[in-house]
Amino acid sequence: MHDILIEEKILSENDAIAEANRHAFNEKGVFVINMVSSPGAGKTTLIEKMTPVLLDKLGRFAVIEGDLEGDLDAVRIAKYGVPVKQITTGKACHLDAHNIAHVLSWTLDQDARLLIIENVGNMVCPAEYDLGEDMMVTILSAAEGDDKPLKYPAIFNASSALIISKTDLAPHTDFNISTARTNALSINPELQIFETSCRNGEGIKEWCKYLCSRVLALRGPVKTNR
Amino acid sequence: MHDILIEEKILSENDAIAEANRHAFNEKGVFVINMVSSPGAGKTTLIEKMTPVLLDKLGRFAVIEGDLEGDLDAVRIAKYGVPVKQITTGKACHLDAHNIAHVLSWTLDQDARLLIIENVGNMVCPAEYDLGEDMMVTILSAAEGDDKPLKYPAIFNASSALIISKTDLAPHTDFNISTARTNALSINPELQIFETSCRNGEGIKEWCKYLCSRVLALRGPVKTNR
Numbered sequence: 517m518h519d520i521l522i523e524e525k526i527l528s529e530n531d532a533i534a535e536a537n538r539h540a541f542n543e544k545g546v547f548v549i550n551m552v553s554s555p556g557a558g559k560t561t562l563i564e565k566m567t568p569v570l571l572d573k574l575g576r577f578a579v580i581e582g583d584l585e586g587d588l589d590a591v592r593i594a595k596y597g598v599p600v601k602q603i604t605t606g607k608a609c610h611l612d613a614h615n616i617a618h619v620l621s622w623t624l625d626q627d628a629r630l631l632i633i634e635n636v637g638n639m640v641c642p643a644e645y646d647l648g649e650d651m652m653v654t655i656l657s658a659a660e661g662d663d664k665p666l667k668y669p670a671i672f673n674a675s676s677a678l679i680i681s682k683t684d685l686a687p688h689t690d691f692n693i694s695t696a697r698t699n700a701l702s703i704n705p706e707l708q709i710f711e712t713s714c715r716n717g718e719g720i721k722e723w724c725k726y727l728c729s730r731v732l733a734l735r736g737p738v739k740t741n742r
Numbered sequence: 743m744h745d746i747l748i749e750e751k752i753l754s755e756n757d758a759i760a761e762a763n764r765h766a767f768n769e770k771g772v773f774v775i776n777m778v779s780s781p782g783a784g785k786t787t788l789i790e791k792m793t794p795v796l797l798d799k800l801g802r803f804a805v806i807e808g809d810l811e812g813d814l815d816a817v818r819i820a821k822y823g824v825p826v827k828q829i830t831t832g833k834a835c836h837l838d839a840h841n842i843a844h845v846l847s848w849t850l851d852q853d854a855r856l857l858i859i860e861n862v863g864n865m866v867c868p869a870e871y872d873l874g875e876d877m878m879v880t881i882l883s884a885a886e887g888d889d890k891p892l893k894y895p896a897i898f899n900a901s902s903a904l905i906i907s908k909t910d911l912a913p914h915t916d917f918n919i920s921t922a923r924t925n926a927l928s929i930n931p932e933l934q935i936f937e938t939s940c941r942n943g944e945g946i947k948e949w950c951k952y953l954c955s956r957v958l959a960l961r962g963p964v965k966t967n968r
Contacts, residue, residue: 522748554780555865555894556886583893584866607896609835609866637893639781640810640835640864659885659911660782667809667863668781670833685885688914 530645533613537620537648541631544624547731548631550611550647552671553655554664555637558681560589561714562655563632567596569724570630574731575738577630578623582611584636599626610641613648629738630731643670651730653677658686662696669703677708679723684713756871759839763846763874767857770850773957774857776837776873778897779881780890781863784907786815787940788881789858793822795950796856800957803856804849808837810862825852836867839874856957869896877956879903884912888922895929903934905949910939 541548551559563579570577579600581590590602601619603611611633616623623631633649635642643652654675656664659682665672672678678700686693693711700707708726712719732738767774777785789805796803805826807816816828827845829837837859842849849857859875861868869878880901882890885908891898898904904926912919919937926933934952938945 554782554863554886555890556780556883585895586892588889588893607866607870609864636866637780638835638864638866640833640862641867644833657782657885659883659908660780663814664781666812667814669811682885685911685914688911 527644530613533617534646534648537613537616538650540620540624541648541650545735546623546628546631547735548633548647548649548651549727550633550635550642550649550652551655552635552639552642552652552675553637554639554657554660557637557655557657557660558714559634559637559655560592562679562681562712562720563593563634564596565714565717565720566724566727567598569721570728573724573728573738574629576626576628577632578626578628580611580616580619580623580631580633582615582634582636584608589634599628605636609636609638610645611635611647612645616647629735630727639664639668639671643674650734651676653679655679655681656696656700657682658684658691658693658696659689660691662692662699665696665699665703672700672703672707675704675707677710677726680709680711682713682715683711683718684715753870756839759843760872760874763839763842764876766846766850767874767876771961772849772854772857773961774859774873774875774877775953776859776861776868776875776878777881778861778865778868778878778901779863780865780883780886783863783881783883783886784940785860785863785881786818788905788907788938788946789819789860790822791940791943791946792950792953793819793824795947796954799950799954800855802852802854803858804852804854806842806845806849806857806859808841808860808862810834815860825854831862835862835864836871837861837873838871842873855961856953865890865894865897869900876960877902879905881905881907882922882926883908884910884917884919884922885915886917888918888925891922891925891929898926898929898933901930901933903936903952906935906937908939908941909937909944910941
């Protein structure tokens, strides 16, 4: 019981900082997504594939990479000339609002209309830690099993979009995309679902189009003097 | 700083309970493995494929399934006539020694020489929570990326065996098994590494042979009056 009270206190403090982050992002006109998934679902590769489309549609965007250790993912993103900040969490299995608050001024200085936060690979705890984002996006790889929405419901419930990644692997596994969709929608009927493959390009443009429409709807059209 | 002290206290309490679990298992002659991985690396399917080999070599074994919600995995294992206990953790992203202590008497009553604990799918927190096992085993799917040992070092460091699963998918991905081995051994040079595929059967017997040799070395030969 004592542990539960401690956890509630931590989450309540996190929520307050997340609200302040959200206010700051909103004031500056930055739309923020929080990408969550198991390790190895393909978050970084997806961002790489999204990059040319986003640069074309939005002019500029920024990335925050969350990892336990190292900067492998940040190095990959930086190669595209995209501004990227690495947060290493040490033993912490998720980013929290405090981590984001620490790099808030850097983020606001990037003159970006979109901030993509790639969370630590974990299908459990990130569901509970609001970072101040506008949209949480879960990535579920077709190599992981179509039962995952039923086994990790909190993260599917907290998300507004689901990207089924690595659809090119589906024919080589028992993963049934239709079953995955049904299971996900049984947890969260509001989920926008996209099927993507970074190997054959399936669905990347459709997902980017949806994302950019959300950015533009909330933040207004891109200025043409870029 | 306060949070770190709380975490140290929780881990120290966990370690004490884990030591008591280990003592009880040892007294009863039960060898215990703690299987950890990302969601969807194939832990349950691996146990299903191991079942006929283990029944043949050990006569009897038991399983504990750890999940946030539901009993999908326990139902799958029970179909083989293997005694299985489901632990649902709710929001907790890992099993802890206390969870295991709760089902200790059930476990000891199973007359099993081997207990397989399938942890919650998570590559971070289970590394810190000793359950009282003899051996932690990490499963890394060939669909997840060969860089994972570098990004989630704690769990590879805490394990004494690594099972690279879904090797049949490797030709369809950028996963390089040799690179995965090198990365894993750079974190933990003592790792015993096995390459397995539950689709084509690769490596299952070799892994079971190794596991049974560990069981027999610690617990003595199987009685023939089974």
